[in-house]
Amino acid sequence: MKTPGWTTIAVVAIVLSAATGIGLMIWSQVPKHASYDQVYLDSLDDAGVSGISSNVLIDQGHRVCVDLESDVNFLSVAIRLSKVNPGQSVDQAISQVTSAIAAYCLDQKAKLGGGDSDARYDRRSGVTRPDRHYLGALLDAGVDDVSDATLIAQGHEVCANLRANAHWSALVTRLTEVNPFQPRDQALNQVKIAIVAYCPDQQRKLNE
Numbered sequence: 001m002k003t004p005g006w007t008t009i010a011v012v013a014i015v016l017s018a019a020t021g022i023g024l025m026i027w028s029q030v031p032k033h034a035s036y037d038q039v040y041l042d043s044l045d046d047a048g049v050s051g052i053s054s055n056v057l058i059d060q061g062h063r064v065c066v067d068l069e070s071d072v073n074f075l076s077v078a079i080r081l082s083k084v085n086p087g088q089s090v091d092q093a094i095s096q097v098t099s100a101i102a103a104y105c106l107d108q109k110a111k112l113g114g115g116d117s118d119a120r121y122d123r124r125s126g127v128t129r130p131d132r133h134y135l136g137a138l139l140d141a142g143v144d145d146v147s148d149a150t151l152i153a154q155g156h157e158v159c160a161n162l163r164a165n166a167h168w169s170a171l172v173t174r175l176t177e178v179n180p181f182q183p184r185d186q187a188l189n190q191v192k193i194a195i196v197a198y199c200p201d202q203q204r205k206l207n208e
Contacts, residue, residue, distance in 0.1 A: 040103035047095035052085055057096075064097050065105035074111050075137035075196055079189065090196050091203050134197035141189045146179050151190075158191050159199035168205055
């Protein structure tokens with residue numbers, strides 16, 4: 001397969017988002033009499049998640065745990081939430097995932113760190129934790145016909161171009177041009193996943 005002519009960018013270890021620690025920090029400070037549901041809802045309120053009924057949020061919280069227990073990549077879970085919840089950013093969706101873990105399935109907290117608990121990605125040696133999350137989420141999104149090294153380089157290139165004020169739609173178009181047979185919706189998912197993994201500070205660009 002022909003390697004796209006994107007500039008190769010050195011892979012660096014980047015912390016995904018401060019949100020991945022928020023929910024777990026909250027739990028240690030919760031009074032024993034507080035209900036799990038209320039703890040979860042309060043943490044979502046603090047994260048700015050609004051406009052969704054409490055019952056729906058609680059159902060989604062339990063679904064998060066079911067997905068994680070089934071080894072679905074946590075970024076894929078967050079992106080799905082951002083799609084089904086009107087107006088929810090991916091950052092808020094990540095906060096929802098971490099809050100659900102803290103309230104309902106604390107045994108799944110290792111999934112946020114991208115450690116060795118996800119056996120499907122153990123074969124990907126020599127990559128950083130953000131890379132593992134990025135590659136795993138792309139597999140879940142159906143992007144599987146491009147080499148890992150190329151995908152990682154493209155992810156960092158997405159962030160570099162966003163920081164240079166390129167419009168996200170132009171990056172989506174570029175990915176469809178250089179990745180054989182990649183439909184536009186997959187390219188859009190690749191841009192979103194790259195932002196969450198490598199440059200969450202650029203999330204606002206998707207609203208422009």
